Amino acid sequence: MGVKHELELPANLEPMTRHPKVPGPGEPMRVHHSMCFGCGLDAPVGLRLNVTAGEDFCVTATMPVVDWMQGGPGVIHGGILSAAFDEVMGNASILIGVPVVTVNLEIDYAKPIPLGSTLRFTAEVLGKSGRKVYVRSQAYLDGFEAPVAAAYGIFVEINLRKHFEGYKEGAVKAPQG
Incomplete structure (x- = not known):
């Protein structure tokens, strides 16, 4: 069993440039929020992904698969893997200086991923086309021989201030209305 499909890209992709203020290749990507489930160091439970900037428009990341992530007996829960892909691909978008949120995420699960x-x-x-950013990701165990899962995502560029207006640092409130 392997990765099944590719993301179909639109014909009108725009030229991209790496943002001058992002970390250089081999440098860690910054935590975007201390309480983020994906990368935050202060989140009580979180993935604690360690994301590193790569060349061009690429990032790499590592994540230990620990006991609380269990789905089926002895293996990671698919939703946890989905959240990890979401975080890693969102971090890649930072390289082009674009804050994004996920609008579509597709995952091919190729092989069970054991705890530990x-x-x-x-x-x-x-x-990138308009506000849409197209990203792909792969996950590997030990080395990079064959992916155990792959993901494709479409993210949409946001205005951070408007998007999170009404929310306070460290507090989660439901929108009124």
Whole structure:
């Protein structure tokens, strides 16, 4: 069993440039929020993904697969893996200086991922068209021989201030209305 499909990209992709203020290749990506479930160091429970900037529009990441992530007996829960892909691909979008949120995420699960292992991710921004950013990612166990899962995502560029207006740092409130 392997990765099944590719993301179909639109014909009108725009030229991309790496943002001048992002970390250089080999440097850690910054935590975007201390309480983030994906990368935050202060979140009581979280993935604690360690994301590193790569060349061009790529990032790599590692994540230990620990006991609380269990789904089926002895293996990671698919939703946890989905959240990890979401975080890694969102981090890749930072390389082009674009804050994004997820609008579509597709995952091919190729192989069970055992507790106690370490996942290694790669992610690459494939292109941008208007507000949409197209990203792909793969997850590996030990080395990079064959992916155990792959994901494709479409993210949409947001205005951070408007998007999170009405929310306070560290507090989660439901929108009124």
